[in-house]
Amino acid sequence: MSTPLSLELDSVTLAEQYDRLGTRQFHHGLELLDVLAVQRGEKVLDIGCGTGLLTEAAAERTGPEGEVLGIDPLALRVELAQKRARGRFDARIGRAEALHDVPDAHYDVVYLNSVIHWVPDQLAALAHAFRVLKPGGRVGFTTMSQEAPHDLHVVLRALLAREPRWQAARVGAPHQLTQERAALLLAAAGFNVTYNEIREFDDAFDTVDDVIAFSRASSFGNFLSALDESDTARVRKRLGEALEAKRGPRGIALKRRMTFATGRKPVAQ
Numbered sequence: 001m002s003t004p005l006s007l008e009l010d011s012v013t014l015a016e017q018y019d020r021l022g023t024r025q026f027h028h029g030l031e032l033l034d035v036l037a038v039q040r041g042e043k044v045l046d047i048g049c050g051t052g053l054l055t056e057a058a059a060e061r062t063g064p065e066g067e068v069l070g071i072d073p074l075a076l077r078v079e080l081a082q083k084r085a086r087g088r089f090d091a092r093i094g095r096a097e098a099l100h101d102v103p104d105a106h107y108d109v110v111y112l113n114s115v116i117h118w119v120p121d122q123l124a125a126l127a128h129a130f131r132v133l134k135p136g137g138r139v140g141f142t143t144m145s146q147e148a149p150h151d152l153h154v155v156l157r158a159l160l161a162r163e164p165r166w167q168a169a170r171v172g173a174p175h176q177l178t179q180e181r182a183a184l185l186l187a188a189a190g191f192n193v194t195y196n197e198i199r200e201f202d203d204a205f206d207t208v209d210d211v212i213a214f215s216r217a218s219s220f221g222n223f224l225s226a227l228d229e230s231d232t233a234r235v236r237k238r239l240g241e242a243l244e245a246k247r248g249p250r251g252i253a254l255k256r257r258m259t260f261a262t263g264r265k266p267v268a269q
């Protein structure tokens with residue numbers, strides 16, 4: 001069993017690193033915005049906006065006549081998103097399962113990019129998304145795929161299985177979804193499912209330390225956090241050796257798979 005997820009492990013360094021290394025999530029997030037066909041003038045809610053990279057891209061698509069709000073529970077990341085916004089979008093602290101201060105039937109599009117796999121009560125999160133969407137509004141999320149794990153997680157789980165005390169270490173997000181579960185959740189919240197596919201992304205890293213920095217920043221400090229210093233050093237060494245087998249012309253080549261799921265709120269209820 002992995003240690004429970006914590007929202008208390010973030011730091012200025014991790015938030016700043018995510019702002020640089022989160023370009024991987026940013027790029028698949030742009031694909032999510034394409035699937036959702038975000039248009040000029042629309043009102044968009046970005047749940048789990050992090051440092052606001054994708055929120056900014058959404059605001060570019062909606063233009064000044066649109067409205068974009070990003071929410072995230074991590075104060076340090078919201079601060080970076082607010083700096084990035086420069087009046088083009090808003091960002092504030094909040095959680096997917098508790099959007100109580102967001103008005104009903106206000107948004108055209110609500111999305112969670114690389115977020116829902118961190119959310120313990122996913123149905124509550126999607127029920128809130130449903131409530132704040134206008135009739136006919138679109139919801140979308142990307143999630144780590146439970147049936148098609150990232151290459152890194154496959155390698156690491158095999159490595160951590162060798163020592164009993166390493167098994168408490170968190171590798172991926174705790175609430176990953178299968179495609180089937182993603183569709184069931186959307187339907188349970190009241191949406192008609194409009195898209196449900198696994199997409200694959202080719203990541204490249206120079207060193208094992210880059211892989212670890214990316215994973216730590218993306219998990220706001222949870223990745224391998226249960227390990228003490230000496231176990232971390234041992235895991236890092238063994239991971240480095242295992243990842244060398246995956247080195248290609250662009251560096252350490254790792255495939256990452258994400259489920260993309262979208263739905264529409266019915267017009268007449």
Ligand SMILES: C[S@@+](CC[C@H](N)C(=O)[O-])C[C@H]1O[C@@H](n2cnc3c(N)ncnc32)[C@H](O)[C@@H]1O
Nearest residue numbers: 025048049050074095096113114115118119218
């Ligand atoms: C990997 S980052 C993704 C950030 C951003 N969406 C992006 O595409 O770059 C995951 C984000 O989910 C946020 N998060 C975790 N639990 C959450 C929750 N319960 N509600 C909303 N956001 C949450 C984290 O604070 C973090 O910023």
